[in-house]
Amino acid sequence: MYIVNRLKRSLANRKADVFLRSELQSFGSPAQVSRALTELQKDGVLVKLGVGVYAKAKPSVLTGKPIPTKPLEVLAPEILKKFGVQAGLSRQALEYNAGVSTQVPSGVVINTGKCRIQRKLGFNGKLVQYERA
Numbered sequence: 001m002y003i004v005n006r007l008k009r010s011l012a013n014r015k016a017d018v019f020l021r022s023e024l025q026s027f028g029s030p031a032q033v034s035r036a037l038t039e040l041q042k043d044g045v046l047v048k049l050g051v052g053v054y055a056k057a058k059p060s061v062l063t064g065k066p067i068p069t070k071p072l073e074v075l076a077p078e079i080l081k082k083f084g085v086q087a088g089l090s091r092q093a094l095e096y097n098a099g100v101s102t103q104v105p106s107g108v109v110i111n112t113g114k115c116r117i118q119r120k121l122g123f124n125g126k127l128v129q130y131e132r133a
Contacts, residue, residue: 003027003028003032003033003035003036004036004039004040006027007024007027007033007036007037007040008040008045010024010027011040011045011046011056016078017055017056017068017069017070017074017075017078018049018053018054018055018056018075018078018079018082019046019053019054019055020052020053020054020079020082021033021037021052021053021054022052024037037054041054041066044057044059044065044066045057045066046066047066047067047068047123049068049072049075049079049121049122049123050079050119050120050121050122051119051120053079053121055068055069055070055075055123056068056069057069067123067124068123072108072121072122072123072126072128073108076108076110076121076128077110079121080110080112080117083119085112085113085115085117086112086113086115087110087111087112088110088111088112088113088133089110089111090105090109090110090111090131091111091131091133092105092109093105093109107126107129108126108127108128108129109128109129109130109131110128110129110130110131111130111131111132111133112130112131112132112133113132113133114132114133115132116132117130
């Protein structure tokens with residue numbers, strides 16, 4: 001499939017680790033791009049993090065299944081930046097970094113300021129949670 005090869009080459013040359021489906025619409029019709037993205041997911045080149053959100057993938061050392069090249073904690077702020085949202089550290093992470101608390105923050109929590117986000121982002125059952133300041 002010609003579009004799959006073009007997409008694979010284009011994604012390999014990009015520095016970004018996350019991609020929005022809207023960035024790839026110049027490669028063909030919506031149906032062709034959907035089929036190509038599905039094929040790249042099956043090949044283990046990409047993983048889906050949400051609706052219209054994809055990340056570069058690598059094989060897992062333990063299972064061999066594709067996983068994102070970077071952890072979700074790193075990818076989520078990049079995704080939100082592409083949507084125009086200023087993402088910051090959560091309240092718990094700020095308290096821990098300042099030495100106020102000894103409680104280590106668990107999970108992926110991102111402070112979105114005053115923006116209200118409903119988009120679900122995650123991988124393998126681990127979802128990003130949003131905190132408004």
